[in-house]
Amino acid sequence: MQEKGSISIHTENIFPIIKKFLYSDHEIFLRELVSNAVDATQKLQSLARQGEFKGELGELKVRVTVDKEARKITVSDHGLGMSAEEIKKYINQIAFSGATEFVEKYKETDAQAKDQIIGQFGLGFYSAFMVAKEVEIWSKSHQEGTPTAHWTCDGSTEFTLEETEGEHAKAERGTDVVLHVADDSDEFLEEARLKGILTKYCKFLPVEIEFEGEVINQTKPIWTKQPAELTDEDYVNFYQELYPFSEPPLFWIHLNVDYPFNLTGILYFPKVKDELQLQRNKIQLYSRQVFITDEVKDVVPEFLMLLHGVIDSPDIPLNVSRSFLQADGAVRKINQYITKKVADKLAELFRKDREGYEQKWSDIGLFVKYGMLSDEKFYEKAKDFVLVQNVAGKAFTLPEYQEFVQANQQDKSEQTVVLYTTDAEAQHSFVQAAQDRGYDVLDLSGPLDSHFIGQMEQKLEKTTFKRVDADTVGKLIEKDDAPESVLSDDDKTRLTDVFKQAISNEQMHVQVEALSPQDAPVVITLPEFMRRMKDMQRTGGGGGMQMFGSLPDSYTVSVNANHPITQRVLGAEGEEGGKLARQAFDLALLAQGMLKGEALTAFVKRSADLLAAG
Numbered sequence: 001m002q003e004k005g006s007i008s009i010h011t012e013n014i015f016p017i018i019k020k021f022l023y024s025d026h027e028i029f030l031r032e033l034v035s036n037a038v039d040a041t042q043k044l045q046s047l048a049r050q051g052e053f054k055g056e057l058g059e060l061k062v063r064v065t066v067d068k069e070a071r072k073i074t075v076s077d078h079g080l081g082m083s084a085e086e087i088k089k090y091i092n093q094i095a096f097s098g099a100t101e102f103v104e105k106y107k108e109t110d111a112q113a114k115d116q117i118i119g120q121f122g123l124g125f126y127s128a129f130m131v132a133k134e135v136e137i138w139s140k141s142h143q144e145g146t147p148t149a150h151w152t153c154d155g156s157t158e159f160t161l162e163e164t165e166g167e168h169a170k171a172e173r174g175t176d177v178v179l180h181v182a183d184d185s186d187e188f189l190e191e192a193r194l195k196g197i198l199t200k201y202c203k204f205l206p207v208e209i210e211f212e213g214e215v216i217n218q219t220k221p222i223w224t225k226q227p228a229e230l231t232d233e234d235y236v237n238f239y240q241e242l243y244p245f246s247e248p249p250l251f252w253i254h255l256n257v258d259y260p261f262n263l264t265g266i267l268y269f270p271k272v273k274d275e276l277q278l279q280r281n282k283i284q285l286y287s288r289q290v291f292i293t294d295e296v297k298d299v300v301p302e303f304l305m306l307l308h309g310v311i312d313s314p315d316i317p318l319n320v321s322r323s324f325l326q327a328d329g330a331v332r333k334i335n336q337y338i339t340k341k342v343a344d345k346l347a348e349l350f351r352k353d354r355e356g357y358e359q360k361w362s363d364i365g366l367f368v369k370y371g372m373l374s375d376e377k378f379y380e381k382a383k384d385f386v387l388v389q390n391v392a393g394k395a396f397t398l399p400e401y402q403e404f405v406q407a408n409q410q411d412k413s414e415q416t417v418v419l420y421t422t423d424a425e426a427q428h429s430f431v432q433a434a435q436d437r438g439y440d441v442l443d444l445s446g447p448l449d450s451h452f453i454g455q456m457e458q459k460l461e462k463t464t465f466k467r468v469d470a471d472t473v474g475k476l477i478e479k480d481d482a483p484e485s486v487l488s489d490d491d492k493t494r495l496t497d498v499f500k501q502a503i504s505n506e507q508m509h510v511q512v513e514a515l516s517p518q519d520a521p522v523v524i525t526l527p528e529f530m531r532r533m534k535d536m537q538r539t540g541g542g543g544g545m546q547m548f549g550s551l552p553d554s555y556t557v558s559v560n561a562n563h564p565i566t567q568r569v570l571g572a573e574g575e576e577g578g579k580l581a582r583q584a585f586d587l588a589l590l591a592q593g594m595l596k597g598e599a600l601t602a603f604v605k606r607s608a609d610l611l612a613a614g
């Protein structure tokens with residue numbers, strides 16, 4: 001047997017759900033009521049535009065007032081008002097939106113209304129019951145001769161509705177919504193609290209909103225204007241209004257698109273000196289000038305979350321509570337659009353004002369690298385304007401740098417070896433040695449640079465990166481013209497043994513190498529791959545590498561066969577050779593800031609002895 005029918009809903013059961021649970025935050029009741037008042041005002045303006053309303057518009061301010069004694073909050077507008085019939089239709093029917101109906105009805109004759117009207121779900125009004133034990137509506141329609149309608153409801157499914165003339169009638173067109181605040185919602189009777197809510201959500205609504213005799217909003221915020229109407233000062237002032245006491249922004253992008261989706265806004269590049277200052281959740285999302293959230297995840301690409309500013313789009317699909325967004329195709333397109341705009345802006349700055357761009361690089365470099373690493377499309381554009389800086393502070397684009405080092409820094413298998421330092425101070429002796437060889441050294445000390453290096457090695461052809469202390473200078477870039485060793489094989493073995501014994505440390509692998517006589521007598525290095533593995537292990541990357549436990553430190557100790565000191569070590573009597581070897585080794589440790597504790601004390605003492613003996 002088959003039965004067909006329609007599912008029924010018990011209003012008594014669903015009503016509390018709407019009231020209490022649909023909206024996570026109680027404070028949004030004010031946003032909803034003020035939005036309705038603004039909608040009512042904009043609808044009237046729309047009717048006037050179309051000639052359907054011929055009366056005087058008069059003053060159109062929305063007023064919010066609070067009476068703490070009487071425990072009342074009132075939201076009043078001079079909008080189009082409602083007759084008793086209309087209240088029945090729009091208010092008594094939950095989830096029937098007069099806003100949507102209006103937009104649909106006038107879409108041919110007033111397209112503007114579609115972009116302005118805020119309401120869409122027909123639920124917002126009921127959020128009032130989150131804070132009120134009773135709500136009254138007093139409304140007078142804009143249509144001549146309609147009596148004032150008075151509606152009351154105590155939050156149950158029962159309501160009263162009457163038409164009043166005479167004493168209680170409203171003199172003017174419009175609607176007053178009166179909330180009798182519930183006992184558990186005292187906080188909303190505080191002026192400061194209400195003001196806080198209004199400035200959070202309603203600061204940029206398009207109709208003036210008055211609270212405490214003061215207009216709290218800007219009806220035409222700058223993002224709704226055309227870029228051509230605005231000066232740099234306007235942008236900077238707006239920034240400072242959004243983020244008081246912050247340093248002026250570096251530059252900004254005015255977003256303005258209406259096809260295939262509607263999006264306006266201004267994104268600012270903040271001045272950031274170090275990564276600790278980077279603050280997320282600094283972009284505010286609006287929909288039709290109503291504040292929605294400052295969590296713009298999904299809408300704004302991850303790497304641009306560090307930007308500041310405002311985005312306004314009626315096309316971002318909101319859920320009923322307007323409290324979170326739904327990630328869908330439209331959101332993805334918006335995300336891509338923003339990425340493209342940012343890349344274009346950077347490319348333009350680079351092209352038009354290279355010097356200014358270089359000066360800003362310390363602030364924007366992090367964004368750019370983050371973007372390249374996280375977004376392939378952004379990478380494609382940014383590879384032409386990402387900059388690298390050498391230790392002398394000169395900036396290059398990647399193609400410029402490749403050309404700059406190509407002649408001198410190719411190894412025998414025609415790989416270009418890019419040398420870099422992560423700490424020019426600590427690695428000074430290596431930087432110096434490389435520079436003495438005529439090599440250039442990049443400063444890649446930023447927080448994302450190890451990832452950036454990895455990406456560059458994948459993308460750039462025939463190019464490898466080596467940290468300056470990854471090897472002795474002669475081996476960093478292996479060439480055919482390596483200097484010959486002056487030592488015999490026998491001497492080399494003897495020398496190795498003396499050093500091994502003097503150092504007596506398993507993690508130090510001694511080898512004799514033919515460096516130039518001007519190079520240091522001993523050089524301690526950590527091979528590039530070993531250091532990278534250790535870095536990965538430290539930062540938790542590298543997949544299953546943890547399984548193998550901590551990697552031991554494994555340094556290479558290169559003894560310079562051509563340095564005069566090796567002759568002295570080989571020629572020394574008794575313990576003298578070992579002492580000299582240890583001294584040379586300690587000097588190498590010292591050059592790298594690795595000489596510490598007991599070893600350092602011993603070194604100082606030995607040095608004094610040697611000086612005294614000399």
Ligand SMILES: Nc1ncnc2c1ncn2[C@@H]1O[C@H](COP(=O)(O)OP(=O)(O)OP(=O)(O)O)[C@@H](O)[C@H]1O
Nearest residue numbers: 036040090097098099119120121122123124125175
């Ligand atoms: N101050 C007002 N003046 C005139 N009409 C109003 C007013 N407040 C509410 N209404 C009418 O009641 C309807 C229902 O309001 P409600 O806030 O529940 O939903 P909405 O604004 O349409 O949609 P949303 O849930 O997205 O806010 C509105 O669409 C509007 O027609």
